Every structure is written in C-alpha cells, then in structure tokens.
Amino acid sequence: MIVPTFADRVASxxxxxxxxxxxxxxxxxxxxxxxxxxxxxxVVRKNKKNPLKDELYTDTVHYKKIVAEx
Numbered sequence: 530m531i532v533p534t535f536a537d538r539v540a541s542x543x544x545x546x547x548x549x550x551x552x553x554x555x556x557x558x559x560x561x562x563x564x565x566x567x568x569x570x571x572v573v574r575k576n577k578k579n580p581l582k583d584e585l586y587t588d589t590v591h592y593k594k595i596v597a598e599x
Contacts, residue, residue, distance in 0.1 A: 569585065572585050572586065573585065576588065
C-alpha cells in the first residue's frame with residue numbers, strides 16, 4: 530500500500546516505541562509460526578504426503594465440503 534506523504538499531518542496515529550511490547554508481539558508470532566510448522570509436519574508424517582506435490586489437509590471437513598460443492 531502506498532500512503533501519501535500528507536497522511537501523517539491529516540490523520541496521525543501515535544505509535545508505541547516500547548521495546549518490551551515489540552518483543553512480546555514478535556515472540557508470540559514466533560511461537561505461533563513454530564506451532565504451525567510442527568502441526569504441518571505432524572500432518573505430513575501422519576498422512577504420508579509430500580508437501581511439495583500433495584494437498585495436505587484433504588481429510589478435513591472444510592476441504593471435503595469445498596470439493597463436494599465444486
């Protein structure tokens with residue numbers, strides 16, 4: 530997204546520059562990404578799928594519903 534240069538004067542949004550808050554948010558994002566990676570590896574090993582060639586989540590209800598509708 531491109532933001533015009535006058536946006537800071539028209540609608541300025543104060544930000545926090547607290548390093549503790551930045552660390553907490555970054556750490557939560559890292560934990561979330563590691564958890565997702567572990568879950569994906571669990572699905573790959575459980576279903577014996579190749580993540581580069583196969584769909585990973587074919588056994589979920591949502592996937593089956595979308596395939597049935599299409």
